[in-house]
Amino acid sequence: xxxxxxxxxxxxxxxxxxxxxxxxxxxxxxxxxxxxxxxxxxxxxxxxxxxxxxxxxxxxxxxxxxxxxxxxxxxxxxxxxxxxxxxxxxxxxxxxxxxxxxxxxxxxxxxxxxxxxxxxxxxxxxxxxxxxxxxxxxxxxxxxxxxxxxxxxxxxxxxxxxxxxxxxxxxxxxxxxxxxxxxxxxxxxxxxxxxxxxxxxxxxxxxxxxxxxxxxxxxxxxxxxxxxxxxxxxxxxxxxxxxxxxxxxxxxxxxxxxxxxxxxxxxxxxxxxxxxxxxxxxxxxxxxxxxxxxxxxxxxxxxxxxxxxxxxxxxxxxxxxxxxxxxxxxxxxxxxxxxxxxxxxxxxxxxxxxxxxxxxxxxxxxxxxxxxxxxxxxxxxxxxxxxxxxxxxxxxxxxxxxxxxxxxxxxxxxxxxxxxxxxxxxxxxxxxxxxxxxxxxxxxxxxxxxxxxxxxxxxxxxxxxxxxxxxxxxxxxxxxxxxxxx
Amino acid sequence: xxxxxxxxxxxxxxxxxxxxxxxxxxxxxxxxxxxxxxxxxxxxxxxxxxxxxxxxxxxxxxxxxxxxxxxxxxxxxxxxxxxxxxxxxxxxxxxxxxxxxxxxxxxxxxxxxxxxxxxxxxxxxxxxxxxxxxxxxxxxxxxxxxxxxxxxxxxxxxxxxxxxxxxxxxxxxxxxxxxxxxxxxxxxxxxxxxxxxxxxxxxxxxxxxxxxxxxxxxxxxxxxxxxxxxxxxxxxxxxxxxxxxxxxxxxxxxxxxxxxxxxxxxxxxxxxxxxxxxxxxxxxxxxxxxxxxxxxxxxxxxxxxxxxxxxxxxxxxxxxxxxxxxxxxxxxxxxxxxxxxxxx
Numbered sequence: 162x163x164x165x166x167x168x169x170x171x172x173x174x175x176x177x178x179x180x181x182x183x184x185x186x187x188x189x190x191x192x193x194x195x196x197x198x199x200x201x202x203x204x205x206x207x208x209x210x211x212x213x214x215x216x217x218x219x220x221x222x223x224x225x226x227x228x229x230x231x232x233x234x235x236x237x238x239x240x241x242x243x244x245x246x247x248x249x250x251x252x253x254x255x256x257x258x259x260x261x262x263x264x265x266x267x268x269x270x271x272x273x274x275x276x277x278x279x280x281x282x283x284x285x286x287x288x289x290x291x292x293x294x295x296x297x298x299x300x301x302x303x304x305x306x307x308x309x310x311x312x313x314x315x316x317x318x319x320x321x322x323x324x325x326x327x328x329x330x331x332x333x334x335x336x337x338x339x340x341x342x343x344x345x346x347x348x349x350x351x352x353x354x355x356x357x358x359x360x361x362x363x364x365x366x367x368x369x370x371x372x373x374x375x376x377x378x379x380x381x382x383x384x385x386x387x388x389x390x391x392x393x394x395x396x397x398x399x400x401x402x403x404x405x406x407x408x409x410x411x412x413x414x415x416x417x418x419x420x421x422x423x424x425x426x427x428x429x430x431x432x433x434x435x436x437x438x439x440x441x442x443x444x445x446x447x448x449x450x451x452x453x454x455x456x457x458x459x460x461x462x463x464x465x466x467x468x469x470x471x472x473x474x475x476x477x478x479x480x481x482x483x484x485x486x487x488x489x490x491x492x493x494x495x496x497x498x499x500x501x502x503x504x505x506x507x508x509x510x511x512x513x514x515x516x517x518x519x520x521x522x523x524x525x526x527x528x529x530x531x532x533x534x535x536x537x538x539x540x541x542x543x544x545x546x547x548x549x550x551x552x553x554x555x556x557x558x559x560x561x562x563x564x565x566x567x568x569x570x571x572x573x574x575x576x577x578x579x580x581x582x583x584x585x586x587x588x589x590x591x592x593x594x595x596x597x598x599x600x601x602x603x604x605x606x607x608x609x610x611x612x613x614x615x616x617x618x619x620x621x622x623x624x625x626x627x628x629x630x631x632x633x634x635x636x637x638x639x640x641x642x643x644x645x646x647x
Numbered sequence: 648x649x650x651x652x653x654x655x656x657x658x659x660x661x662x663x664x665x666x667x668x669x670x671x672x673x674x675x676x677x678x679x680x681x682x683x684x685x686x687x688x689x690x691x692x693x694x695x696x697x698x699x700x701x702x703x704x705x706x707x708x709x710x711x712x713x714x715x716x717x718x719x720x721x722x723x724x725x726x727x728x729x730x731x732x733x734x735x736x737x738x739x740x741x742x743x744x745x746x747x748x749x750x751x752x753x754x755x756x757x758x759x760x761x762x763x764x765x766x767x768x769x770x771x772x773x774x775x776x777x778x779x780x781x782x783x784x785x786x787x788x789x790x791x792x793x794x795x796x797x798x799x800x801x802x803x804x805x806x807x808x809x810x811x812x813x814x815x816x817x818x819x820x821x822x823x824x825x826x827x828x829x830x831x832x833x834x835x836x837x838x839x840x841x842x843x844x845x846x847x848x849x850x851x852x853x854x855x856x857x858x859x860x861x862x863x864x865x866x867x868x869x870x871x872x873x874x875x876x877x878x879x880x881x882x883x884x885x886x887x888x889x890x891x892x893x894x895x896x897x898x899x900x901x902x903x904x905x906x907x908x909x910x911x912x913x914x915x916x917x918x919x920x921x922x923x924x925x926x927x928x929x930x931x932x933x934x935x936x937x938x939x940x941x942x943x944x945x946x947x948x949x950x951x952x953x954x955x956x957x958x959x960x961x962x963x964x965x966x967x968x969x970x971x972x973x974x975x976x977x978x979x980x981x982x983x984x985x986x987x988x989x990x991x
Contacts, residue, residue, distance in 0.1 A: 162785065162786060180788050182785035182786055190785045193788065195788065195790065200659065201758035201761075202747075203761060203762065203766065204750070204753050204757060204758040204761045204762070205750045208950065209749075209950040210866065210946060210951070212866060212867055212868050213906075213947075213950060213954075216906065217746055220661050220663070220745070220746040220747065220813070221661060222663075223661035223662040223664065223666050223667075223814065224661075224662045224663070226663065237868075241868070306673070310672045313670065317897075320901060321901030321903060322897050324663040324667055325813060325908075326901075327897075327898045327901050327903040328902075328903065330867060332868060335872070335902040336901050336902045424768075425767055425768055428768060429768055429770045430766070430768045430769045430770065430771075431770060432769065432775060432776070432777070433777070434775055434776075435777065435781045435783060435788050435790065436777060436790070437777050437790065439769065441768075444770075448770070531871050533868070533869065533871070534868055561946050562946070563946055563947060568766050568767050
């Protein structure tokens with residue numbers, strides 16, 4: 162037995178490592194993805210004022226703070242038994258769409274995209290945003306930065322801050338949208354729709370036109386037949402802000418639907434001694450280990466899962482892209498993990514179009530954005546679709562509205578078991594014998610990078626590649642070989 | 648002449664400080680033009696060994712965000728201290744402990760108990776929790792140890808400068824980086840932000856009464872705040888009087904009160920105690936029963952006044968905490984004001 166330790170994986174929030182056990186025949190017995198991270202937000206939330214939760218929980222992740230802020234705000238509506246005015250809900254959704262646009266764009270151009278635009282086996286020094294710019298041109302690089310700035314400025318002006326927003330309150334939002342800001346949202350949405358179309362065209366030109374990449378995306382090493390979950394609206398179309406949960410089977414048929422406040426009936430967390438992350442599974446199926454297929458409760462969330470779980474997109478350009486996605490990849494559901502990159506761009510267009518619809522809604526500038534709660538808070542449960550998947554917040558309080566219990570299930574936790582499967586499978590397909598080269602490392606990384614995992618949230622920000630150290634040790638701990646990707 | 652070398656590193660943080668650097672947008676290009684970034688794990692491929700290979704003091708500056716809660720983070724902080732001429736504690740967590748520092752209100756054991764046992768969605772029949780040493784069928788694995796406490800950066804290493812905020816405002820980041828790059832070193836120990844209270848730059852200051860008194864405190868959801876008037880004057884607990892300026896009153900621009908993420912001014916030792924004193928001084932009545940009733944309206948004093956600064960406070964953590972009752976964190980009282988050296 163030889164052990165290969167990939168440690169540290171630095172483009173993760175906190176710390177991640179992959180521990181690979183290679184047997185004497187040279188094949189992989191098991192590859193474990195370990196998440197050695199725990200901060201205890203749920204515990205120190207106890208005793209806090211409920212209304213502070215959207216601001217406290219945003220500090221779980223400074224890359225997707227809007228997701229936690231919005232899930233928390235919706236949970237407060239439920240907790241205080243108050244219905245926010247229609248205009249407030251529309252503003253929340255519009256701002257949330259803005260967030261989805263910039264976050265998805267960041268992943269495609271800065272993190273996931275380089276593997277394709279520059280190439281999975283390109284020189285490692287070029288597999289980053291600078292390599293992308295080198296490939297597609299400086300003008301496009303400036304456009305990426307420009308769109309991101311434009312959208313984040315809108316978030317700041319509507320929500321107070323882009324990093325750790327403050328505008329969410331039970332029963333509404335703290336500030337209405339001015340006509341001037343509305344106009345900027347309209348412009349931003351139009352710009353983002355064109356940008357999204359352009360990104361889709363890059364994907365077609367770079368990935369779909371290259372048979373080698375198509376083979377990679379559709380290869381068995383990156384394929385799992387699991388259940389898929391996502392929020393859908395009343396027409397079963399993808400929605401990021403609100404709706405009900407829909408789960409489809411590995412064959413694509415509807416398995417169940419449920420409201421957010423029923424999540425404990427359907428979602429449970431499994432504990433393993435070798436990772437601090439908890440692994441979600443479908444209670445209706447049960448935990449049957451790290452396996453895919455209809456008898457395993459392992460499921461996926463996030464862009465690929467959302468498209469699989471829905472019947473379509475709510476807006477026209479995104480719907481076209483959705484249809485092209487499934488017709489190209491052989492129909493629903495798509496089980497290819499790497500296709501998540503494409504699904505992400507379909508969602509980017511949808512978020513941009515939806516933001517435009519809401520910005521053009523005459524009600525969006527209504528000053529009526531608050532309903533004052535009058536009832537005693539008890540229990541609240543809320544959900545949104547974070548860029549990285551379904552995000553549940555659940556608070557219970559005493560009669561003063563102080564948190565007595567908080568439970569959070571974040572996007573990547575839903576995906577944790579499938580990500581573990583993906584890393585294991587990719588390692589088994591790619592690692593043969595103790596001699597591994599640098600080229601392998603990027604392909605193992607690609608197995609989880611497609612998920613845009615939230616333990617990597619902290620690192621969604623800048624160009625660069627993932628530094629890796631692989632140490633190959635004998636069972637007695639002696640170092641056989643160290644491989645560094647510099 | 649070679650460009651000055653700088654390093655960025657992060658400890659127990661959320662990634663918001665990294666995003667704040669990206670949010671410099673085109674200014675980032677000026678920074679990259681002016682310095683050599685020789686270590687930035689989240690963005691670049693340099694290794695710990697590359698830092699180890701530097702001569703002591705070779706880095707002009709290292710910017711470290713996040714509080715410290717593992718031995719690995721402490722070791723990295725110590726390494727960067729040796730290599731860097733200047734250490735900048737970047738953001739509220741590195742300076743004061745930040746929101747994750749609220750974990751110091753609870754014991755490490757009670758956190759593990761809840762996360763892997765008490766949480767309503769956990770199905771954990773045998774009650775096992777993640778282990779630092781684990782035997783799996785294929786062999787042995789490890790997980791790192793988590794310290795009992797969240798510590799501020801300057802509890803671990805000597806810190807030269809502090810950049811406040813959650814996250815630090817873009818303008819302050821750009822100023823700080825360029826000042827260090829150009830060798831315009833400020834006085835050691837300085838917080839690189841204006842040393843006046845937020846009220847001084849608040850656009851609503853003109854509506855703040857000279858002799859402001861509060862007859863009732865409101866929670867943010869209980870009233871629709873007037874968008875022009877001083878929030879304190881409307882009975883909302885705004886920490887503007889006790890919090891450092893430099894953020895452009897971003898939260899107040901969204902019609903929400905300041906929660907203190909910029910930390911205290913230089914004249915204050917314990918931010919929470921100062922904030923408590925500042926609010927308490929607004930209570931008009933001198934009748935003990937009425938004072939008590941008004942105090943009751945501030946239902947979570949520690950979370951309200953010490954939201955970003957429990958580890959940096961005089962108490963540092965709640966002591967003697969056992970188990971994980973719901974009220975454990977709620978009843979923690981802030982440091983007695985008599986022990987603070989603060990004045991306004």
